[in-house]
Amino acid sequence: ALVAVPAKRQAAGTVPVDEAIVARVRLHDGRTLPFWRADWVRQQYLPGTDVLRTVARFGGKRVVRQIGSAAAVREDRRWLGGARPLGAGAPPWARAMYRRSLLVLRALTDRHTGAVVAGARDGWAYVWPRDAAAVALALVDAGYGPEAHRVARFLTGLDLNAAARFRGSGAPVPGRGAQGDAAGWVAAAARAAGLGARPIRDRWRERVDYQEGDAGDYLGNAIASGVGAAAIRKLFSSPRGLARTAGDPASGPDSAAAWAIRPFPRPALFPAIRRTLLRLVAQRGSRFGIVPSEHWPGGDDPWTAPTAWTAWAFAALAREGDEGQTRGAIAREDRRAALRLMAALRRAATPLGLLPERVDAQTGLPTSTTPLAWSHAFAILALRELWPRRAGD
Numbered sequence: 001a002l003v004a005v006p007a008k009r010q011a012a013g014t015v016p017v018d019e020a021i022v023a024r025v026r027l028h029d030g031r032t033l034p035f036w037r038a039d040w041v042r043q044q045y046l047p048g049t050d051v052l053r054t055v056a057r058f059g060g061k062r063v064v065r066q067i068g069s070a071a072a073v074r075e076d077r078r079w080l081g082g083a084r085p086l087g088a089g090a091p092p093w094a095r096a097m098y099r100r101s102l103l104v105l106r107a108l109t110d111r112h113t114g115a116v117v118a119g120a121r122d123g124w125a126y127v128w129p130r131d132a133a134a135v136a137l138a139l140v141d142a143g144y145g146p147e148a149h150r151v152a153r154f155l156t157g158l159d160l161n162a163a164a165r166f167r168g169s170g171a172p173v174p175g176r177g178a179q180g181d182a183a184g185w186v187a188a189a190a191r192a193a194g195l196g197a198r199p200i201r202d203r204w205r206e207r208v209d210y211q212e213g214d215a216g217d218y219l220g221n222a223i224a225s226g227v228g229a230a231a232i233r234k235l236f237s238s239p240r241g242l243a244r245t246a247g248d249p250a251s252g253p254d255s256a257a258a259w260a261i262r263p264f265p266r267p268a269l270f271p272a273i274r275r276t277l278l279r280l281v282a283q284r285g286s287r288f289g290i291v292p293s294e295h296w297p298g299g300d301d302p303w304t305a306p307t308a309w310t311a312w313a314f315a316a317l318a319r320e321g322d323e324g325q326t327r328g329a330i331a332r333e334d335r336r337a338a339l340r341l342m343a344a345l346r347r348a349a350t351p352l353g354l355l356p357e358r359v360d361a362q363t364g365l366p367t368s369t370t371p372l373a374w375s376h377a378f379a380i381l382a383l384r385e386l387w388p389r390r391a392g393d
Contacts, residue, residue, distance in 0.1 A: 114150030180207025241276025252294030
């Protein structure tokens with residue numbers, strides 16, 4: 001992925017010809033033009049594959065290019081056929097999102113080492129332990145045990161105190177300090193993949209969290225690091241739910257509260273988490289999803305990963321509900337909340353079904369890396385929670 005041309009240089013138009021791979025077509029009049037100069041272009045993946053087909057028209061000339069061999073088509077379809085299917089009742093859009101998300105994870109994962117890059121773009125083509133761990137959880141849930149095992153094995157070999165991100169070789173990438181949730185996420189991936197429990201010894205206080213700003217004592221880091229429900233309540237409770245920063249109710253609700261439902265369940269906190277997420281969705285939601293937290297400093301553009309993990313949490317809350325009249329009504333409300341968030345995620349996806357890191361709040365157009373492994377991993381987990389495979393399906 002590091003061969004990708006830097007996005008800033010693309011925008012500036014300063015990319016030397018010998019640094020990019022550009023598909024071109026020779027016209028009858030002798031001109032040679034790149035595909036982006038065509039009068040009309042359409043792209044799509046061949047069904048069930050990561051093989052991209054481009055059809056372009058230059059005046060009266062129709063040109064077709066396919067990136068990927070016939071063998072790649074067969075292999076992708078064979079691999080996808082091994083997925084654990086969604087349960088009965090899953091609508092076509094859910095099955096399509098599920099398949100495309102699995103193929104994205106396949107494309108971004110090294111099949112030999114298990115290293116998972118966040119995205120195929122400069123600056124994102126690294127392994128973030130938290131992101132890759134979520135991929136391992138999704139692969140386990142979808143029935144890809146061996147692949148998840150490789151991802152988890154790679155993660156357990158990292159020096160998590162050395163950096164926030166790592167190369168495919170396992171070497172730390174300088175420039176960003178260790179994050180306070182990495183050890184917890186790696187431990188969760190290791191357990192899910194059958195590598196056994198991994199003790200969490202790394203500190204979570206005064207560490208950067210998933211928002212990658214200043215170091216502090218943050219909710220997501222505490223949850224991932226195994227801090228108990230009573231301590232979390234004492235440190236992060238506020239009248240509006242669980243706040244992002246310990247001892248600072250004004251820091252506002254944080255979507256990372258959802259992690260204490262899945263994958264680090266604290267049942268004693270479920271009512272407070274539900275209140276937190278409902279408030280955040282109501283205040284900072286749009287038709288394309290939500291932002292990470294109430295006082296998120298990065299503007300109003302929705303982020304697909306928090307949207308998807310919040311949907312996963314609401315879907316899990318719905319399944320936790322019993323059949324009693326009161327609780328049953330709440331469970332139905334939780335499921336509706338999950339489905340609304342998944343609908344927002346669908347609107348945020350590109351026409352090819354890829355999930356950007358974030359999208360414009362008004363137009364839904366991608367404003368960052370597309371696709372993002374983390375977002376697709378949580379989409380898989382949310383879909384499997386909404387439509388689990390049951391006996392007899």
